[in-house]
Structures are given as C-alpha cells and as structure tokens.
Amino acid sequence: MANKEPKGAYNRAPIFDGENYDYWKECMSVHIQSVDMDVWDAVANGRFQPQVVANGVAQDKPKADWSDDDKKKVQYDLKARNILISSLGVNEYHSV
DSSP, X not given: OOOOSOTXXXXXXXXXXXXXXXXXXXXXXXXXXXXXXXXXXXXXHOOOOOEEEETTEEEEOOGXXXXXXXXXXXXXXHXXXXXXXXXXXXXXXXXX
C-alpha cells in the first residue's frame, strides 16, 4: 500500500485554521520541541534580548557587542517566530 503522506510531512508545522486550538497547540508544542529544545525554550521563556548592566541599570546590549551565545539565543527566538508565523492561516495571521 502506497504511503499517502507527502515526503517530509512529519517535518511540517501544523497549520492553525482557527479551529481546534487546543489540539493545534499540543501538536505545535511537540513539533517545536522536536525541531530543537532550545527553540522551545525561546517560546516558553519569551523573547531574548541581550543586555548589559551599566551603573546598576540593565540596558539593551548594542548588536556589535553581542557574544556568540547572545547571537545563538536571538537566533532561537527568530526560528520560533518563523515556525509560529508560518503555521498560521492567512486569516489567523491577520488576527494575531
């Protein structure tokens, strides 16, 4: 019997079409964790902004001063956003 799933379908993020949100949310959680646990941490912990403390005050670190670790963490955020945005139908994208 031929497999009717498109090749690589297991790598595709589930598309949210406005229905069955709880199901989509669980599928998306598993999908992102399977892509990279650090990407999932970016979703769970929120956006990472490299910072530096000057005179006891936290400030955004200039991009030119980002360490390799800072760049990696920012990249995890961007990967998470890419997965989430690409998983929304057009109507849901405009609603968000």
